[in-house]
Amino acid sequence: PMSGRKRHIGDRLNPPSGKCLGVFGLSLYTNDSDLRSVFSRYGRIADINVVIDQKTGRSRGFGFVYFDNDDDAAEAKDRANGMELDGRNIRVDYSITKRAHTPTPGVYVGRPYAKPRDGDRYESRDRYDRGGDRHDRHYERDRHDRGRYESRDRYRDDYRDRRDSYRRSPSPGYRRRSPSPYYRDRSPRDRYY
DNA sequence: GTTGAGCGTT
Numbered sequence: 001p002m003s004g005r006k007r008h009i010g011d012r013l014n015p016p017s018g019k020c021l022g023v024f025g026l027s028l029y030t031n032d033s034d035l036r037s038v039f040s041r042y043g044r045i046a047d048i049n050v051v052i053d054q055k056t057g058r059s060r061g062f063g064f065v066y067f068d069n070d071d072d073a074a075e076a077k078d079r080a081n082g083m084e085l086d087g088r089n090i091r092v093d094y095s096i097t098k099r100a101h102t103p104t105p106g107v108y109v110g111r112p113y114a115k116p117r118d119g120d121r122y123e124s125r126d127r128y129d130r131g132g133d134r135h136d137r138h139y140e141r142d143r144h145d146r147g148r149y150e151s152r153d154r155y156r157d158d159y160r161d162r163r164d165s166y167r168r169s170p171s172p173g174y175r176r177r178s179p180s181p182y183y184r185d186r187s188p189r190d191r192y193y
Numbered sequence: 194g195t196t197g198a199g200c201g202t203t
Binding site: 025027028051062064099100 | 194195197199203
């Protein structure tokens with residue numbers, strides 16, 4: 001229930017139609033050209049982009065497909081949604097975000113649920129429990145999804161630094177002297193044996 | 194083949 005004249009940017013259940021499709025649930029091994037070979041049969045493609053995690057170089061499991069015109073995008077959405085690709089059933093829908101985050105979100109102000117009120121139900125561990133270990137990995141994503149940001153570009157570095165502090169191991173014992181291409185920058189608990 | 198749920202960098 002939104003009031004006032006708020007810009008309709010859509011939500012996940014009801015995204016605005018357009019030329020840009022979001023493709024989700026991708027295999028980590030599906031790349032731009034894989035997507036292109038699927039989606040190009042519905043029309044002329046303007047651009048394709050599987051989102052890559054800069055840190056790890058891995059796909060984040062979703063991407064965006066830009067068509068030249070809306071009709072082709074609409075058809076592609078209907079035809080390709082639920083299709084199996086590289087062993088995964090992909091979800092295709094209109095993208096709620098039009099472009100990549102050109103100016104970064106800004107400084108992180110706080111999670112909207114930082115102050116639960118009386119009567120709130122603590123149903124999801126992911127929302128309220130900060131103490132977990134394994135789920136810390138998903139914390140980044142939650143921050144982007146649910147956190148509040150001030151859009152102030154000059155805070156961008158500050159934002160990045162704070163974000164990175166969640167990722168790097170602060171322990172000097174694991175720090176290496178020089179970066180090596182064969183060694184990944186992981187915290188010790190992220191290693192698997 | 195690094196899971197899962199996930200809307201983005203240049």
